[in-house]
Amino acid sequence: MAEKSFYSYRVDPQDVDFTLRATLASLGSSILNTAGLDAYGKGFGVDVLNAENHSWVLSRMAIEIDRRPEQYTDYTVATWISDYGRVLSTRNFTLTDASGHEFGRAVTQWAMIDLTTRSAVDLSWVGREHDDAVVPVPPPTDRPRKIREVVPTLQTEHRVVYSDIDFNRHVNTMRYIEMMLDLLPVERLTQEAAVRLDIHFLKECRLGQTLRVGCEERDSSALFEISGDGVTAAVRASVEWTPRS
């Protein structure tokens, strides 16, 4: 039976903000990086899928960070796939510090797309072929929540440029997170609070598009919507803070 896999990271100077703690985006980046590495190592990475004109696409993600780790500290990301459906596979993560204390966790749901049609394909065959990669441990927290409607109180535009795009030629997940969080006051982003981020990817955004990024600020949360054509949502997200007791 498969077991969780473990990947080591260090909070490098490039990962911190001026509080000298890892940014939410850098922790998210380690989480997604772990997903890519683990799939690659197990033989169902983007490299193998691309050969069949397929690719993994992140559909939904929930990240919870209780405490942002400090610069130069080490942390471990554990990852495991808990289930494969016909459309989505669920990959989970826990983040623990050097003393073994869990300070964060994530649940991600991935679709497989056909690179020509850009639409989802049935991924049951991955479940069959790689059944031994499933670890029978449930997700460490609630799966990504749906965000239904966002009524922006703050808005900005962002033209998609080269440095925003990833190996799939669409906007990289961390850049979406950054362009949303950048709408908020710095004090909110650097406060000492536990945070949960839920994000849904509904449509791909591509080079040259001008995105509209909207934010609905609430008391201890914020909702976001990004649109590539000004009408339909491409990405929706929510961020919720819980002051530490």
Added chain:
Amino acid sequence: MAEKSFYSYRVDPQDVDFTLRATLASLGSSILNTAGLDAYGKGFGVDVLNAENHSWVLSRMAIEIDRRPEQYTDYTVATWISDYGRVLSTRNFTLTDASGHEFGRAVTQWAMIDLTTRSAVDLSWVGREHDDAVVPVPPPTDRPRKIREVVPTLQTEHRVVYSDIDFNRHVNTMRYIEMMLDLLPVERLTQEAAVRLDIHFLKECRLGQTLRVGCEERDSSALFEISGDGVTAAVRASVEWTPRS
């Protein structure tokens, strides 16, 4: 006598563009990260300096990349300080792939600033106290070149947001590089050519400022200027491509 230090990196999914090769910004990020780590490990990192209200600030940098390494390949960054002046110290780098072939190099010049006045301080004492950290090996290529005048043919604006700033509360070097390169056609950025980037930091840019980013496109090079107040240059840079033979 001191020797070069070596740091290991891997080209992760987050580091590549759609050519599946490391971006120039991600290689630059590894280079600067190596500088921070090495100074930290040797006892003259930003952590120690901050306690005395000082910090390192990158003044000039030259990076040459002959060939961008592919996703999931390992590379090593070697670093050494070749000299300390009164105002600038020179830290050098070479990048080699897993088979020991050098595919890139960099020369960086650092000033030490007083965090209150934000102006440079005499760093002779570092040279005296850490004389044993100097490695008598000259820089691996020409030191950063001066860029005197830029007449923009392309221009954009960029408002400085949270995700742009670093531990010093000013715009992070890689973001400057990204905002400049993003002005160029994608075909130019992804071509298979050796590239040399020279960059000078003249003034700090800070949160909330709106920067003007200008580019003067030439045949096989491009010059850049970023200004925070619309008058004086904050950053100047040049990028030069040499088709591989």
